Amino acid sequence: MKRNYIMIYKHLNLTKILTLLLVFVSFSISAQITPEAGKKVFKNYCGTCHSKNMVADATGPALYGSQERWGDDEALYSWIRNSSALIATGYPRAVELKSEWKTVMTAFPSLTDDEIGSVLLYIDLVGKGEYPPKTKLTPGDVPVEEESSNTWLYILLLGVLGLLAIILTRIINNLNVLAAAKEGKEIQQKTLIQSLTSKGIVSFLIFALVVLAGYTTVTNATNLGRQQGYQPDQPIKFSHETHAGIHKIECQYCHDGARRSKHSVIPAANTCMNCHRAIKVGTEYGTAELTKIYASIGYDPTSNTYLENYDAMSEEEIKDVYTKWIEAQYLEKTELVELDADGKSEVNAQWKGIKNSLTNEQKKKIQGPIEWIRIHNLPDHVYFNHAQHVTVGEVECQDCHGTIEKMEVVQQHSPLSMGWCINCHRQTGVKFNDNEYYKSYSKYHEDLKSGAKDKVTVADIGGLECQKCHY
Secondary structure (H helix, E strand, O other), rough: OOHHHHHHHHHHHHHHHHHHHHHHHHHHHHHOOOOHHHHHHHHHOOOOOOOOOOOOOOOOOOOOOHHOOOOHHHHHHHHOOOOHHHHHHOHHHHHHHHHOOOOOOOOOOOHHHHHHHHHHHHHHHHHOOOOOOOOOOOOOOOOOEEEEEEEEHHHHHHHHHHHHHHHHHHHHHHHHHHHHHOOOOOOOOOHHHHHHHHHHHHHHHHHHHHHHHHHHHHHHHHHOOOOOOOOOOOOOOOOHHHHHHHHHOHHHOOOOHHHHOOOOOOOOOOHHHHHOOOOOOEEOOOOOOHHHHHHHOOEEOOOEOOOOHHHHHHHHHHHHHHHHHHHHHHHHOOOOOOOOOHHHHHHHHHHHHHHHHOOOOOOOOOOOOOOOOOOOOOOOOOOOHHHHHHHOOOOOHHHHOHHHHHHOOOOOOOOHHHHHHHHHHOOOOOOOOHHHHHHHHHHHHHHHOOOOOOOOHHHHOOOOOOHHOOO
């Protein structure tokens, strides 16, 4: 009997240990589930089709409350990783969503449990209005006003200095006359015009003109190639206001290179087709602009297939495919049985637009990539890495590119000058917390904890070193 009690006691101790280990492992796993991690997952995977506020429908349904609606986390995780596979099993909620939305959600098989748990936590907090956390302004948090131009101050100062120069010239001239009179010499007093055209004044003006010309030359050379405010018309009327503003598509869904490479990259037409295989008629331009995408890659919107041997097709064959599509949509919109004069004019105008946008003196064929006009362009001797700023520095796209989500036609918002970059590096605090990249800067971490520093700027960690940008 005593031995049995001992065995039970040991068994209980072992159970306690296993329970504690299980709790520890569970805690370690749950510690990796954070809204910050969920925000990154949402931006990279979900934000293209789902609304950022989580409570409104977009291309996909509102996400807030999805866990409650599913009632089965295992099935929900399976749905996120591969919705088609879950639909094939006949799972009721999966079939219901497919029937309601008529589209299949993109599969994300590489997402871990932690990443899915984090994004679900982020969705829940945003839907409740609890993320990001509300912060109160302290007395020191005064909004920074934009600096006003000092041009008029400089002009006024120049005018005052010029007036003083004239007055001093007259005074010196009068003193010379008085000094000569005391010595018994007679000097004729110069007129104002004679004073202003004297050798000294002319020499000074020539010197000032040389300095001004040098300053202007250096300034113009420094500004060479800069194009702040540049806003060209693109071959396709792509509206960032519609895509990034109204539909809340994340910038990095299209410019996916921004988080992992030097270049943000121009999205290929295949990226457009992720949405526009389903959305074939635009709200503003109808078929006029979207058909340009289809014609560039050889997608037939009538049959929902890619044309075989498209590169070898003649212009007349291509015209026949896409004018039929445009005609069909025009007839459906106007509820006509056959094209009238207005319809024929509209179809011809749209085809002419397609041809003009996709061909030029160098590109004779309609088939081939869309030749977008580059807006932001740095000199060859300047190195800039998008991933360093976007992923490591967590800089928002709007910080450099302005309110891109409100631009119907994109323009260059910032000057992209050396001074602009340096000022940013001097003023911008590095996000040290929970950032593995800056873990090695132990001294700065200690300074922040002790209060010796309130922030560490990019300049503090070498952001003003010449070789960082000019290698």
